[in-house]
Amino acid sequence: MLKKIVKEKMNILVIFLFEMLIGLGLALFIFLQGITKKYDLFILCGYLLLVCLHSFFNILHFNKKIESFLIRTDINISSIFGNEMSSIFEFGNVAMLVYNEEDEIIWTNSTSMFKKSSVIGKNIYTLIPNMDTILEENLKSDITTTIDGKKFLVNINKGLHVIYLKDITIEDMQRTLIDDSAPFIGYVMIDNYQDTITLYNETDFMVHVTNIKNLIMKWASENHLFIRSCSVDTFLIMGEEKNYRKIKEERFSLLDDIRVLMEKEENALTVSIGIGKGQSTILRLSELSYQALNMALSRGGNQVIVNIFGKPTEYYGAKSEVKQSRSHVRGRVLATAIANLIKDSKNVFIMGHKDMDFDAIGASLGMYALVKNLNVPAYIVYEDNLIEHEARRAFKQTFTQTEIAKMTISPAKAINLVxxxxxxxxxxxxxxxxxxxxxxxxxxxxxxxIDHHRKSDSYIENPIFSYQEPQSSSASELVTEMLFYQSEKVKLSIDIANFLLAGICLDTKFFTSNTSSKTFEMSMILKTYNASVEEVSEFFKEEYEEKMLLNSIINNSDPIHTGIIVSSVNEEYIVTRTVLAKAAEEILNTRGVNAAFVVGRTSEKQVSISARSTTSFNVQIIMEKMGGGGHFSASATQISNVSIHSVMEQLKENIDVFLRDGKI
Known part of the structure; x- marks a missing residue:
């Protein structure tokens, strides 16, 4: 019946067009011949009037047929579903559409959402713009579409050829209003305020601080944020989700504005921002934002941390390397504190990370010397296969088996001595x-x-002592500082001093990066214990096969962006992380390179990435996104059960996103 009606509709249209063409031809003929008699014009007008009347009655007859069809269909459907269904569908703002094999709508229930005459006979792909996507994703919940400016929740029963549309326009508007009004709280803090004040004369410092505070107030005003000063260096900000989206779209431009303001200053002031979201109570939001600010500060400042309840932490900014804090007082206080903790302990277990490098071993040996100096039993948690190749070779060449057995304990045995x-x-x-x-x-x-890496999402909670300084070059530097500030001079062997110096040399690339005045100061202290750079350099000498492998990795480099190089090791080779790190450093030493990423298989089931950069590019954020970490210009990650090719593709995608958005 529906096909017959559609065919009749087309026939009416064709007849009307045919009659109009005849009328047009008649009019053209009369005007070309010239109107010689009055009745020529009357004939033309009469013909056009007849055409209009004929078309009117045809359309009227067609509409009556449609109404008759709709009434009959309603009766048939009602007899199947029952008379109550119409009122239930109307109450629930649900439209039910039935379509045939040709995807044409043949029936719809009576509803205020659609006029039947405007829907019957329409193709479902014409009525619903994203029908292809809906059919593909129909097993998923909350599939929506927009029709004539209204939003609908869609569900399709393919077997019965039925589409259910629920009008959620009002609910969606209310949800949007609630989402836009969701509160957030944040803290804005000027980094290293107390340390930096000593580096300027009073007038210049106050001018810089005033200019920064004016920028903060202007930024808050432009983004409609509530702002109040909490202390000389900290502001409290509050706003709604719609305000947060705006400042996020602008990539937290305040950091860049302050960076531009201070770009000519050697000791530039920066700011950190911690934001808490995802909770409705002000107290909980305040806690989340305070945690975010502390994380930003522990990662070196000059960045934004967004702490969203129940979701991964988001990181923004950190486009420049951290400035070194110059407080010797803090080092002395911490050295005394850790010494007291050691004295009050029955025994001490010292451990670094898996695949220990020179920095982890050097720092462990340094702490071992401190604990033994305080006459407390000490054990370095050690296992041969969890040490990097070069570090293990140097460790075994430096110390005898007896010495190693005395200093170390296996991870399994350590548990039994707790x-x-x-x-x-x-x-x-x-x-x-x-x-x-x-x-x-x-x-x-x-x-x-005791760590020099920026704080990540996963961290040891509630330690009784924490010395986490991302401004420092290495853990060995921090441990050397702990040794130096002890009330009684610590006895330190030449071998342990060499390993501490090796840890500093590794993470500073032999004092070419990540250095500060304290780095050189601690190195000079190690020299007083007869540490030798010449002996340390022997630890890092490459074997012939390793040198050839490094050359092949460097030759495989791919410049994916200006100044950004990625390279990979052939899938069939298994290499050490040290080799990947060396290759990344070699590539970074090339003029014009700002960041280098080297990917390689480090075990049968694990692929690793070593990332190195200059102070203009933050590799840590990219490595954190891929499950790793580190610090601004030297980071790494390990991924299990993947191919090198897939890791390379994931790495390139994350780099693209970071360059585009400044965030991952």
């Missing part, structure tokens, strides 16, 4: 899963953390 007042000292990492024996952290209540 007592109520045992102390665990974690060096060169703050992530529980990366430690040599994560179970020690669960068994011991007293935990100390």
């Amino acid at each position: 007592e109520e007042n045992s102390l665990v000292v974690v060096v060169d990492t703050h992530r529980p899963a990366l430690t040599m024996q994560p179970k020690l952290l669960e068994l011991c209540n007293n935990i100390c953390v």
Whole structure:
């Protein structure tokens, strides 16, 4: 019946067009011949009037047929579903559309959402713009479409050829209004305020601070944020989700504005911002934002951390390297504090991260010397296959088997020696899963953390002592500082001093990057213990096969963006992380290169990435997105059960996103 009606509709249209063409031809003929008699014009007008009347009655007859068809269909459907269904569908703002094999709508229930005459006979792909996507994703919930400016929830029963449309326009508007009004709280803090004040004369410093505070107030005003000063260096900000989206779209332009303001200053002031979202109570939002600010500061400042309840933490900014804090007082206080904790302990377990490098081993040996100097039993948690190749070779060449057995303990045996007042000292990492024996952290209540990496999402919670300084070059530098500030001089062997110096040399690339005045100061202190750069350089000498492998990796480099190079090792080779790190550093030493990423297989089931950069590019954020971490210009990650090709594609995608959005 529907096809017959559609055919009749087409016939009416064709007849009307044919009659109009005849009328046009008649009019053209009369005007070309010239109107010689009055009745010529009357004939033309009469003909056009007849055409209009004929078309009118045809359309009237056609509409009556449609109404008759709709009434009959309604009766048939009602007899199937029952008379109550119409009112239920109307109450629930639900439209039910039935379509045939040709995807034409043959029936719809009576509803205020559509006029039947405007829907019957229409193709479902014409009525619903994203029908292809809906059919593909129909098993998923909350599939929506927009029809004539209204939003509908869509569900399709393909077997019965039925489409259900629920009008959610009002609910969607209300949801949007609620989402836009969701509150957030944040803190804006000027970094290193107390440390930097000593580097300027009073007038210049106050001018800089005033200019920065004016920028902060202007930024808050432009984005309709509530702002109040909490202290000389901190502001509280509050706003709604719609305000947050705006400042996020602008990529937190305040950081860049302040960076431009201070770009000519050697000791530039920067700001950190911590934001809390995802909770309705002001108290909980305040806690989330305060945690975010502390994380931003522990990662070196000059960045934005967004702490969203129940979701991954978001990182923005951090486009420049961290400035070194110059407080010797803090170092002295911390050195005294850790010494007191060691004295009060029954025994001390010292451990670094898995695949320990020179920095982790050097820092562990330094802490071992400190604990033994305080006459407390000490153990370095150590396992041969969890040490990097070069570090293991140097360690075994430097110390005898007897010395190694005396200093170290296996991760399995360490668990059995834990007592109520045992102390665990974690060096060169703050992530529980990366430690040599994560179970020690669960068994011991007293935990100390000494690390130079920026704080990540996963970290050791509630340590009784934490010295986490991303401004420092290495964990070995921090441990050397702990040794230097002890009230009594620590006895340190030449071998341990060499390993501490090797840790500093590794992470500074032999004092060419990530250095500060404190780095050189601590290195000079190690020289007083007869540490030798010449002996340390022997640790890092490459074997012939390794040199050839490095050359092949460098030759495989791919410049994916200006100044950004990625390279990979052939899938069939298994290499050490040290090789990947060396290759990345070699590539970075090339003029014009700002960041280097090297991908290679480090075990049968694991692919690793080593990332290095200059102070103009943050590789840490990219590595964190891929499950790793590190610090601004030197980071890494390990991914299991993947191919090198897939890791390369994922890496390139993350780099593209970071360059485009300044965030991942």
